[in-house]
Amino acid sequence: MNVRIYQINMKRDANNVAFMNYESLPKFQGSSEIDSSLYDKVFEGEVNCFTLEKLYEIFNLKHPAGYKGRSMSVSDVVEIIDGNTGKSYFHFCDSIGFRWIDFAPEKTQVSDRFLSLAEQEKISVLLVPVGKSPIVKEIPNTYEAMKELVGGGGLDEYMPFEDDAAIVCNRDGKQEKLPMNRAVYQPPKRTEMSYSDLKSLFREAENKGQHLSAHIVFTADTFKKPYSEFERTYEVSSDNKAFQSRMGGYSIYGASLDGVDPCLRMEGLMADEMGGKDGWKIEKCYLLDNTREVADIIHGDFFIARSNVANEKYSSLSSEQLLKYKRLFRYPERFHETAHGIEIEPFKPDRADKER
Known part of the structure; x- marks a missing residue:
């Protein structure tokens, strides 16, 4: 759902209508008409939900990374932009539910706490899904976006490579018995x-x-x-x-x-x-050295990003790293539990003999 959220700026609220429900507006300002000039835009972006009630929950309990506005409350206004027509619909957050209203966004101001998801820093990572080939994904450089990419839960980081690339996976993947995805091997000598x-x-x-x-x-x-x-x-x-x-x-x-x-x-x-x-x-x-010593087995989807240990943040893989790790993890692996431990069966694609 593509939305914008507006909240009353307390410094311009001469009639003290912030946090007042719709029925109380005439008592405080003499009219039930929404005064758009009191509002600041605090957020715009695509939110992963389909109802106003879910949106209310997100902006109370699970704020998007970087959001600095108030938790959604009575008197806030939500603008929903129709993806097909581009037309906007405005909803007043009331004591119970939302009320459809007329609103003039051109009269609002932009808050110094405004967040645009479109302007968030994004990074290019290599996603390695279970049973599939790797794909390049551009994601917001936020903890929430990374958690979603690996199926939720906390994050774990491994750096088994010689460069600054890191494997980022679901910390609880083994405990939650997510399917085994790829083995990570010690670098060949x-x-x-x-x-x-x-x-x-x-x-x-x-x-x-x-x-x-x-x-x-x-x-x-x-x-x-x-x-x-x-x-x-x-x-x-x-x-x-x-x-x-x-x-x-x-x-x-x-x-x-x-x-x-x-x-x-x-x-x-x-x-x-x-x-x-x-x-x-x-x-x-x-x-x-053709011996392949297994360092670990990653459970569930994971991704590879460049890790800056000094700054404790991730950044985009270089084009060379993308090619390198696409090739390293290009084929899925099958895992079989045996009496002697886990046996790994590499995927071997069918191809012509090429005279070898």
Whole structure:
């Protein structure tokens, strides 16, 4: 419901009609006509309710964050704006219920305690719903908006990542037995090495029937546009024909960490492979430890935001962080309780073999 709320300014209330019900107005001011010039606008915005009674409850018991006006009381005026026509309807808060009235908002003033929800600071976060892919959401930077995003209750914060991103979730998710959503894993250990050494380890692992993964970072001057190291990094698995013996072909597929190239055939692009002297030049390689140690399991919907520990507030994720955590949490997980604990089954999308 899109509303504006007006309250009598006590300094302009010569007849002392503030907090008086509608029937008492003639006794104090000689007329039942509402004097709009006595009123200040204290609030405007979209409120999550459908009745005036619910609105009254909200502005008495659950004030929107940042609201500094008085709790709603007798003599306040509520303007409801029809979303289809844009027409306004005015209601006087009476001793019992509300009364439809004529009102002239152009005669009112704006209170120094005025709050516009449209002007509230908003931040971009990554919402990770149970059983679904992550989505970017813009929300007011308020405790109430964050609580609503995770299904109510108090908030808990985890910072298991190497940067300043934080997981924000429902503090009581486990106790309330909300469905398990995603596991949070310890960051994989990375060992830097040359591409030649990496290829040797890849081939050795494949001969033993094992699969390894690595990050290959290409130099900044490889590309015509400026890219960050994150955007220049591709994840490659040993499970490629180039690293397997007695294969009928030679191919290397990789995925950029920023998600732009989800399945790129790379051997023809790389200077260290078939790309020649003008091919993509490797800056460094990291072998990844494939063991995934679970740090925690998040119950219920959660979101990821940038956390400023010094200021104790959240802010928008950078575009690089949005891409990074979209990729990290892109697939839902299934959880099974067994006699040995919780077993995690990763979601594996169907896709073509891509000659691997």
